[in-house]
Amino acid sequence: xxxxxxxxxxxxxxxxxxxxxxxxxxxxxxxxxxxxxxxxxxxxxxxxxxxxxxxxxxxxxxxxxxxxxxxxxxxxxxxxxxxxxxxxxxxxxxxxxxxxxxxxxxxxxxxxxxxxxxxxxxxxxxxxxxxxxxxxxxxxxxxxx
Numbered sequence: 001x002x003x004x005x006x007x008x009x010x011x012x013x014x015x016x017x018x019x020x021x022x023x024x025x026x027x028x029x030x031x032x033x034x035x036x037x038x039x040x041x042x043x044x045x046x047x048x049x050x051x052x053x054x055x056x057x058x059x060x061x062x063x064x065x066x067x068x069x070x071x072x073x074x075x076x077x078x079x080x081x082x083x084x085x086x087x088x089x090x091x092x093x094x095x096x097x098x099x100x101x102x103x104x105x106x107x108x109x110x111x112x113x114x115x116x117x118x119x120x121x122x123x124x125x126x127x128x129x130x131x132x133x134x135x136x137x138x139x140x141x142x143x144x145x
Contacts, residue, residue: 068098
């Protein structure tokens, strides 16, 4: 089943252009909002405006679990805490916990990814209900403010 014909059937070159644009946007957002990434990218000379394609991703350093622990709890969040609607954390059994926060847009995107994955595996009913239900459930949760 094709869940999202526009993105899933996109010409390879169109997809590479889209990925390059999204990579530039992500680097710009990280440099603007996360000191850890600003320092790391500045240290290797990565600037959003210099990215020409998704192939430039090969020059980026990996983010490892120790980076998550060193910036505990919220140091790697690129969104303000008041926009975070869901938090996942490890138990920390092998060291300091790691924390990941999600905005409403992140949760909606994850629902889309799961629906596409389930659809790709052959389901038609589960995938169509998954994306709709996740967003509706999230919006039904009252704000903590």
